[in-house]
Amino acid sequence: MAEDLHITTGSKEEQYQSLLPQIQGLLEGEADQTANLANVCAALKQQFGWLWVGFYLVKPNAAAGADELVLGPFQGPVACTRIRFGKGVCGSCWKEGKTLIVPDVEKFPGHIACSSLSKSEIVIPLKDRERVWGVLDVDSQELDQFDETDQIFLEKISSWLRP
Ligand code: SME
Numbered sequence: 001m002a003e004d005l006h007i008t009t010g011s012k013e014e015q016y017q018s019l020l021p022q023i024q025g026l027l028e029g030e031a032d033q034t035a036n037l038a039n040v041c042a043a044l045k046q047q048f049g050w051l052w053v054g055f056y057l058v059k060p061n062a063a064a065g066a067d068e069l070v071l072g073p074f075q076g077p078v079a080c081t082r083i084r085f086g087k088g089v090c091g092s093c094w095k096e097g098k099t100l101i102v103p104d105v106e107k108f109p110g111h112i113a114c115s116s117l118s119k120s121e122i123v124i125p126l127k128d129r130e131r132v133w134g135v136l137d138v139d140s141q142e143l144d145q146f147d148e149t150d151q152i153f154l155e156k157i158s159s160w161l162r163p
Helices: 013-027 032-048 088-096 146-160
Strands: 053-063 067-074 082-085 098-103 120-129 129-139
Touching: 013 032, 013 146, 032 053, 032 067, 067 088, 067 129, 082 088, 088 098, 088 120, 088 129, 120 146, 129 146
Parallel strands: none
Antiparallel strands: 053 067, 053 129, 067 082, 098 120, 120 129
16 A cells, blocks of 8 residues: 555546545555544545544443544544534434535534634435444535535445444
8 A cells, every 4th residue: 555645636526536546545454443534534635625524433421321423533623522413514414314515504503613614514424234333524614615526425435434
């Protein structure tokens, strides 16, 4: 596996097409979850330069008597550490079990503003069969930055990840 990521220019789809096999290479033969999630964040952040790319993982909170999302590997500014089921874009994605694209975070009721710089967002559920075990969250400083192309490719990358 090459340690250096090859960064490309071109359309968004061309950038994903170049990045995907490189991410596959990074994941190949490595079973450690933290290592893999960390490298996926780094690769996405390096290629696209988004404000924030990271994972929240479903974990038990004994005191609350419920599972919640806990901050995992990420790239970008410091972020909120815990998100409850159904709260914010991430908690809603967990609850609904489907990708959420938010063109303007200010228009999403209950959006959790970890950074005032974030303007648009996409959140992808990480699934083990039907069970959501975490989410991949990507934030942009620009409005309306995410579309079906991001959904398709980010869902593909997410399908390679294991709980
Ligand atoms: N905006 C997210 C919170 C996570 S941060 O963006 C990193 C939400 O509403 O769930």
